């Protein structure tokens with residue numbers, strides 16, 4: 001509803017964007033061309049191969065385009081920015097950049113997140129909600145360890161549900177957070193609210209925040225298992241996500257797409 005109100009009050013802005021999109025001819029071919037530039041540092045969203053295939057149904061592409069254009073209207077909050085606007089020193093190693101190749105297990109995996117290493121391997125780090133929504137906390141998930149996900153429905157201009165925006169904050173320590181009385185599971189939070197005070201000390205490569213933005217279309221119900229790695233014991237939890245494809249998979253029946261945080265105005269340089 002809040003998104004709807006802000007959309008209505010920004011009709012002029014939306015019109016301008018539409019004009020820019022129309023003038024720039026945002027065809028699929030152009031998107032593919034831009035995607036190639038992503039390797040050179042330009043920001044673009046990681047989407048499904050289906051989105052880029054010439055045989056893909058126009059309705060699917062239309063669906064995805066509509067969702068992304070609405071999702072990108074809202075400004076996000078930097079997950080390390082405190083209530084005074086201060087952001088601690090952090091670094092993003094090359095392997096922690098959005099879209100960075102992992103190449104593990106002989107497959108071509110790509111990192112659908114940004115990894116933020118704070119100070120000199122700091123563990124006492126406050127993490128803030130980047131976007132509003134309903135909180136789910138999960139402990140001991142494969143590779144993520146502990147994480148918080150925040151889900152928010154996205155509606156079009158007519159109030160029709162067109163998808164869900166999920167921000168996900170992994171490699172945190174929920175046990176210590178709960179010991180600090182920070183219990184946010186199944187609560188609603190607003191962007192800028194504190195959601196964790198501890199990074200997980202045992203994370204590979206040192207403590208860091210693994211931050212994702214996900215797009216689920218209405219009807220999609222992708223799991224929240226880690227990017228791209230199959231779980232042989234629980235095949236139904238295998239999420240193709242960033243699997244054998246350079247820019248991730250948005251499976252039209254079970255999956256979701258990843259958004260590049262930089263496309264949402266977040267600066268991780």
Ligand SMILES: [Zn+2]
Nearest residue numbers: 113114115210
């Ligand atoms: Zn990561």
